Amino acid sequence: MTIPDSPLPIAGAIAFIGGGNMARSLIGGLVARSRDATAIRVAEPVVALRDGLHRDFGVAGFDQAAAAAQGAAVWLLAVKPQVMRAVCTELATLAQAQRPVVISIAAGITVTQLERWLGGGLAVVRAMPNTPALLGVGITGLYANPRTDTAQRDQAAALLDAVGPTVWIDDEAQMDAVTAVSGSGPAYLFLLAEAMQAAGIAQGLPPQAARALVQQTLLGAATMLTQLDEPADVLRTRVTSPGGTTQAAVESFETGGFRALVDRAIAAATERGRQLSAAND
Ligand SMILES: NC(=O)C1=CN([C@@H]2O[C@H](COP(=O)(O)OP(=O)(O)OC[C@H]3O[C@@H](n4cnc5c(N)ncnc54)[C@H](O)[C@@H]3O)[C@@H](O)[C@H]2O)C=CC1
Numbered sequence: 092m093t094i095p096d097s098p099l100p101i102a103g104a105i106a107f108i109g110g111g112n113m114a115r116s117l118i119g120g121l122v123a124r125s126r127d128a129t130a131i132r133v134a135e136p137v138v139a140l141r142d143g144l145h146r147d148f149g150v151a152g153f154d155q156a157a158a159a160a161q162g163a164a165v166w167l168l169a170v171k172p173q174v175m176r177a178v179c180t181e182l183a184t185l186a187q188a189q190r191p192v193v194i195s196i197a198a199g200i201t202v203t204q205l206e207r208w209l210g211g212g213l214a215v216v217r218a219m220p221n222t223p224a225l226l227g228v229g230i231t232g233l234y235a236n237p238r239t240d241t242a243q244r245d246q247a248a249a250l251l252d253a254v255g256p257t258v259w260i261d262d263e264a265q266m267d268a269v270t271a272v273s274g275s276g277p278a279y280l281f282l283l284a285e286a287m288q289a290a291g292i293a294q295g296l297p298p299q300a301a302r303a304l305v306q307q308t309l310l311g312a313a314t315m316l317t318q319l320d321e322p323a324d325v326l327r328t329r330v331t332s333p334g335g336t337t338q339a340a341v342e343s344f345e346t347g348g349f350r351a352l353v354d355r356a357i358a359a360a361t362e363r364g365r366q367l368s369a370a371n372d
Pocket residue numbers: 108109110111112113114134135136137140155156169170171172174178196197198219220221222274275
């Protein structure tokens with residue numbers, strides 16, 4: 092897809108702490124949009140990942156979190172929830188001296204925990220993006236602590252807006268549901284793609300044909316969902332001829348408990364977010 096050139100959406104450097112999968116998607120999306128990697132710094136202890144980010148996107152890599160964070164106006168914490176406390180504690184002295192806007196993308200970890208671990212008195216934004224950010228088609232839920240002023244909220248939103256739309260959430264408890272729906276959501280579609288491909292092959296299709304058919308079908312359906320002003324059930328009905336092939340498949344899904352299964356899966360993901368907060372406090 093074509094993403095318009097524009098400057099990075101904030102003034103000053105952005106320090107990514109953690110250069111794994113999600114950081115790569117965000118950095119890739121930001122650099123593709125702005126064509127400006129000079130303001131992006133990344134702390135990542137794994138050399139291959141750090142070198143890969145430098146090679147692919149031109150961003151500066153550091154092996155220590157504090158080295159990347161030094162002087163950066165915005166810190167984007169992209170480490171696993173299980174190491175977030177240790178990373179914040181390590182950065183607390185610098186955070187108190189520098190007072191950056193802190194954005195965390197970690198599942199479950201609350202703004203109160205982050206602010207406490209960083210020494211208190213900071214603007215902290217909890218963001219939940221997803222990996223399609225790499226192609227500029229992500230979506231991010233955002234929640235800010237009360238210390239975050241309007242300019243800082245705008246700064247955080249502008250940064251994430253660069254890789255897809257953003258949605259402010261008023262009640263932080265709902266961020267676990269955002270995580271379960273859109274943060275983890277791409278994986279559900281990839282699982283569906285895997286299952287559809289395997290089923291197509293089981294029905295005799297060559298693997299390459301099954302792959303192409305599934306890929307374009309998911310793209311086409313997602314494009315209809317986003318570009319036509321019609322709800323999913325109406326679009327589904329239009330595919331479903333009475334007594335036809337789609338009806339046969341949809342009835343199999345319904346009698347197999349598809350909706351209840353999706354409900355249970357998203358409830359499990361939401362609950363896991365809460366557990367990650369409690370377990371890593
Ligand atoms: N992968 C996804 O689709 C999404 C992930 N997230 C959140 O993003 C965070 C990162 O997830 P992933 O990128 O999937 O994990 P990941 O494991 O790929 O990346 C985390 C990176 O942090 C690095 N790291 C560990 N300790 C560090 C330290 N002290 N300083 C700097 N870097 C350090 C690790 O080497 C690793 O490369 C998690 O908190 C996750 O909940 C949020 C939205 C979507």
